[in-house]
Amino acid sequence: MIESLRDIRLFVAAYEARSFTAAAERENATQSGVSQHIRKIEDRFGVRLFARSGGAVSPTPAGDSYYRACIEVLRVNEAANRAVMSYGTGLDGEMVVGLMPTMTRSVLAPALATFVAAHPNVVVRIVESFSGPLTQQVQAGDLDFAIVPLTAGTIGLRSRRFARTPEVLVADAARGLPHMMPLRLADLGPLKIVVPSRQNARRAHLEGYFAANGVQVERLLELDAMLGALDFVARTDFVAVVPGLMMATDAALPAPRRLTIHPLADPPLAIDLVLIEPARRTLSPAAAAFLSVLEQEAHAHDAVWPVLEQPAA
Amino acid sequence: MIESLRDIRLFVAAYEARSFTAAAERENATQSGVSQHIRKIEDRFGVRLFARSGGAVSPTPAGDSYYRACIEVLRVNEAANRAVMSYGTGLDGEMVVGLMPTMTRSVLAPALATFVAAHPNVVVRIVESFSGPLTQQVQAGDLDFAIVPLTAGTIGLRSRRFARTPEVLVADAARGLPHMMPLRLADLGPLKIVVPSRQNARRAHLEGYFAANGVQVERLLELDAMLGALDFVARTDFVAVVPGLMMATDAALPAPRRLTIHPLADPPLAIDLVLIEPARRTLSPAAAAFLSVLEQEAHAHDAVWPVLEQPAA
DNA sequence: TCATCGGCATCAGGATTCATGATTGCGCCC
DNA sequence: GGGCGCAATCATGAATCCTGATGCCGATGA
Numbered sequence: 001m002i003e004s005l006r007d008i009r010l011f012v013a014a015y016e017a018r019s020f021t022a023a024a025e026r027e028n029a030t031q032s033g034v035s036q037h038i039r040k041i042e043d044r045f046g047v048r049l050f051a052r053s054g055g056a057v058s059p060t061p062a063g064d065s066y067y068r069a070c071i072e073v074l075r076v077n078e079a080a081n082r083a084v085m086s087y088g089t090g091l092d093g094e095m096v097v098g099l100m101p102t103m104t105r106s107v108l109a110p111a112l113a114t115f116v117a118a119h120p121n122v123v124v125r126i127v128e129s130f131s132g133p134l135t136q137q138v139q140a141g142d143l144d145f146a147i148v149p150l151t152a153g154t155i156g157l158r159s160r161r162f163a164r165t166p167e168v169l170v171a172d173a174a175r176g177l178p179h180m181m182p183l184r185l186a187d188l189g190p191l192k193i194v195v196p197s198r199q200n201a202r203r204a205h206l207e208g209y210f211a212a213n214g215v216q217v218e219r220l221l222e223l224d225a226m227l228g229a230l231d232f233v234a235r236t237d238f239v240a241v242v243p244g245l246m247m248a249t250d251a252a253l254p255a256p257r258r259l260t261i262h263p264l265a266d267p268p269l270a271i272d273l274v275l276i277e278p279a280r281r282t283l284s285p286a287a288a289a290f291l292s293v294l295e296q297e298a299h300a301h302d303a304v305w306p307v308l309e310q311p312a313a
Numbered sequence: 314m315i316e317s318l319r320d321i322r323l324f325v326a327a328y329e330a331r332s333f334t335a336a337a338e339r340e341n342a343t344q345s346g347v348s349q350h351i352r353k354i355e356d357r358f359g360v361r362l363f364a365r366s367g368g369a370v371s372p373t374p375a376g377d378s379y380y381r382a383c384i385e386v387l388r389v390n391e392a393a394n395r396a397v398m399s400y401g402t403g404l405d406g407e408m409v410v411g412l413m414p415t416m417t418r419s420v421l422a423p424a425l426a427t428f429v430a431a432h433p434n435v436v437v438r439i440v441e442s443f444s445g446p447l448t449q450q451v452q453a454g455d456l457d458f459a460i461v462p463l464t465a466g467t468i469g470l471r472s473r474r475f476a477r478t479p480e481v482l483v484a485d486a487a488r489g490l491p492h493m494m495p496l497r498l499a500d501l502g503p504l505k506i507v508v509p510s511r512q513n514a515r516r517a518h519l520e521g522y523f524a525a526n527g528v529q530v531e532r533l534l535e536l537d538a539m540l541g542a543l544d545f546v547a548r549t550d551f552v553a554v555v556p557g558l559m560m561a562t563d564a565a566l567p568a569p570r571r572l573t574i575h576p577l578a579d580p581p582l583a584i585d586l587v588l589i590e591p592a593r594r595t596l597s598p599a600a601a602a603f604l605s606v607l608e609q610e611a612h613a614h615d616a617v618w619p620v621l622e623q624p625a626a
Numbered sequence: 627t628c629a630t631c632g633g634c635a636t637c638a639g640g641a642t643t644c645a646t647g648a649t650t651g652c653g654c655c656c
Numbered sequence: 657g658g659g660c661g662c663a664a665t666c667a668t669g670a671a672t673c674c675t676g677a678t679g680c681c682g683a684t685g686a
Binding site for chain 2: 002003004005006008045046047048049051060061062065066068069070072073076077079080081083084085087
């Protein structure tokens with residue numbers, strides 16, 4: 001009875017999916033096969049890795065421990081493969097990255113331009129979506145990494161801080177608010193405001209901020225289409241609160257402008273963006289290179305905003 | 314074409330032996346098999362790992378690099394195996410136990426430490442609550458067992474005596490009362506005293522004791538948060554009466570101390586703790602083992618208190 | 627309380643992979 | 657040039673892996 005990396009991969013998939021069936025689907029296998037592999041491991045060690053209680057499987061402490069060790073094995077193994085593969089070719093291959101709309105509006109374009117110029121052989125695919133779907137896709141291994149708002153940790157993901165950016169108010173320029181001047185929302189009187197739907201992690205942050213700081217809301221409009229929201233703001237007396245990073249290029253634009261931008265003040269509000277990647281893998285060289293460009297681009301605009309002393313809400 | 318740990322082992326052996334034949338011998342394989350495995354790796358990566366020049370094989374730079382990465386993989390993999398094998402002993406399953414705060418403060422921690430070391434496979438869940446909710450949860454079958462103060466029997470429960478512990482007075486050390494010296498409450502003059510709410514079964518015991526023994530109460534403060542109560546006592550001239558078991562570790566603590574502890578004397582007052590479990594079930598092996606550890610730990614501190622001749626009130 | 631359903635375990639078969647021993651090819655030394 | 661040592665190759669039998677079907681259990685909902 002020989003242990004194989006297949007065993008480990010299937011176990012890791014089962015652990016992360018909390019389901020043999022889902023794991024099989026992810027790893028191009030069958031439920032039966034997954035079941036047999038895991039039983040094989042359990043027999044070899046004489047330890048139960050999952051508690052089967054009819055409907056669902058849940059890891060035992062031994063399973064938890066083995067999982068932590070296994071993702072290490074997979075990561076190191078991947079590093080081994082990369083080490084030898086680098087003797088064959090330079091930077092190429094395919095890379096799939098998930099980004100939330102905040103990233104795609106201002107940061108993506110210049111980062112992409114830089115990257116494709118430097119690495120013409122890399123096939124780049126960008127997926128734009130919201131945090132929920134992106135998280136799932138990273139978990140499933142469909143994405144090399146994703147940038148999403150900070151949320152509670154999820155099984156099978158490694159995450160690290162990517163950037164912090166202030167939330168800013170966006171208003172129709174016809175209102176005459178001085179561009180880039182920090183504002184207290186409560187001073188603006190009852191607001192007609194565009195917010196994302198509850199699926200979006202930012203919604204809760206915003207509502208908490210409104211409630212805690214006496215912001216009067218006249219009308220709430222749910223709109224998950226960010227670009228549409230900005231266009232809507234430019235044509236009506238609605239305003240929107242969006243991550244500053246999203247407006248980075250607009251902020252520096254000279255007059256005349258359709259929209260004015262205003263960091264929230266008293267207190268400021270910021271949002272943390274995190275990088276998530278599958279815990280069992282390491283970033284491919286191409287993905288790592290792109291991430292570095294993306295990060296550099298995201299921080300290029302830091303200086304236009306007031307310093308954020310306070311941690312994010 | 315799936316990569317396997319066998320590939321890696323054979324490659325490592327070949328690298329170290331500088332010979333396929335010797336490697337085969339070391340790994341209980343044949344020269345042919347080693348040759349095929351290594352060719353498989355080379356094909357997969359499109360890189361040559363060994364230079365074959367008739368008589369002997371010598372690693373290429375790619376082979377050197379892969380070797381260094383591979384021994385890392387083998388090391389990490391072995392660590393994974395060791396991690397899970399240490400779980401080979403003891404019981405398994407899940408166990409949910411309800412404890413009153415009296416138990417969680419001094420007894421729980423050492424008992425838990427002993428238990429998880431002996432039974433790493435058991436998923437332990439501890440619920441801290443008061444007698445009412447705990448009794449309900451045992452009745453509902455949500456808990457394997459609970460430790461609660463002695464009360465009237467409830468249908469659907471089996472109970473047995475778990476421990477008897479004296480009630481003790483706890484006072485701010487600044488009062489200068491000699492630590493561990495038994496006291497008559499009535500001798501202390503009018504008391505400012507912290508007591509649990511009426512939901513707590515001990516409240517009635519205490520009030521009965523006060524009335525029967527001429528204890529003068531200047532102020533009563535209801536506080537169900539046990540830890541908070543102790544902290545409050547340490548900062549004010551209030552005192553509290555709590556089960557001795559709760560203060561077991563504090564009792565043995567050397568000076569300097571924030572609190573002094575005093576068994577109630579003339580007459581002593583004790584409280585009985587009982588084990589309750591669903592009458593329709595028997596204790597799971599894990600629960601029984603944990604109970605035994607808990608009981609042992611609870612009795613480990615018996616000697617620090619005066620002998621209780623009298624039955625509890 | 628019963629029927630239904632989702633999900634895992636088990637089983638037998640067929641496909642695939644793996645290991646083996648024999649044989650061949652290559653370079654070296656005598 | 658003929659042994660000699662070692663790796664490559666090949667065909668075959670063994671072990672394994674994967675699959676689809678089926679059974680079983682607990683959860684869910686009427």
